[in-house]
Amino acid sequence: MELVFDTYRKQVNESIFLIGGNAMDLPFKDCSFEYTVVKNLLHHLVGRTRRESKAFGKRAVEELMRVTKTGGYIIILDQYNRRRFFSAIIFYLTLFCSIFSISFESFGWGKNVIVSFLTPVETRDFLTGTGNIDIVMNVENRLELSRRWRYTLLMSNIGRLVVIGKVKKCE
Numbered sequence: 001m002e003l004v005f006d007t008y009r010k011q012v013n014e015s016i017f018l019i020g021g022n023a024m025d026l027p028f029k030d031c032s033f034e035y036t037v038v039k040n041l042l043h044h045l046v047g048r049t050r051r052e053s054k055a056f057g058k059r060a061v062e063e064l065m066r067v068t069k070t071g072g073y074i075i076i077l078d079q080y081n082r083r084r085f086f087s088a089i090i091f092y093l094t095l096f097c098s099i100f101s102i103s104f105e106s107f108g109w110g111k112n113v114i115v116s117f118l119t120p121v122e123t124r125d126f127l128t129g130t131g132n133i134d135i136v137m138n139v140e141n142r143l144e145l146s147r148r149w150r151y152t153l154l155m156s157n158i159g160r161l162v163v164i165g166k167v168k169k170c171e
Contacts, residue, residue: 023060028067031170036064037075042123046114050088053116061126065133070170074127081117082157091116120161133165
């Protein structure tokens with residue numbers, strides 16, 4: 001599924017069928033899938049504030065739960081920043097840069113690049129908050145950073161997270 005459908009149409013294998021849509025309002029019936037997978041999505045669901053961005057992430061996970069069958073699995077692969085405070089600073093810096101078309105190529109920041117990293121705990125809490133998901137796998141891999149990033153406290157605790165949750169009951 002892809003929000004910006006035309007952008008990715010040429011990049012996919014012909015045997016893959018893309019459906020245009022929004023992760024916060026999936027166009028599928030309840031309990032439709034054995035497996036649902038999101039990769040590098042949650043940190044890109046951004047709003048006007050950090051709170052709104054987190055609400056968007058939570059809403060997307062709720063939609064995953066809605067469309068996953070009882071006994072099915074939700075697989076989340078995403079980037080994280082272990083420090084909430086630094087995640088908030090990064091969010092507002094990237095928002096500012098986007099609004100005023102300021103680019104910092106060395107950091108990958110520029111117009112239309114806004115990120116709202118979650119901590120691993122926040123991501124897991126989205127899944128377990130309803131009591132309807134059991135975490136069956138949780139792997140965090142801290143990223144090895146270049147010197148430029150290591151000296152930047154804002155990005156010194158980033159990594160990749162894989163969380164797999166098993167749905168107890170599809171509602």
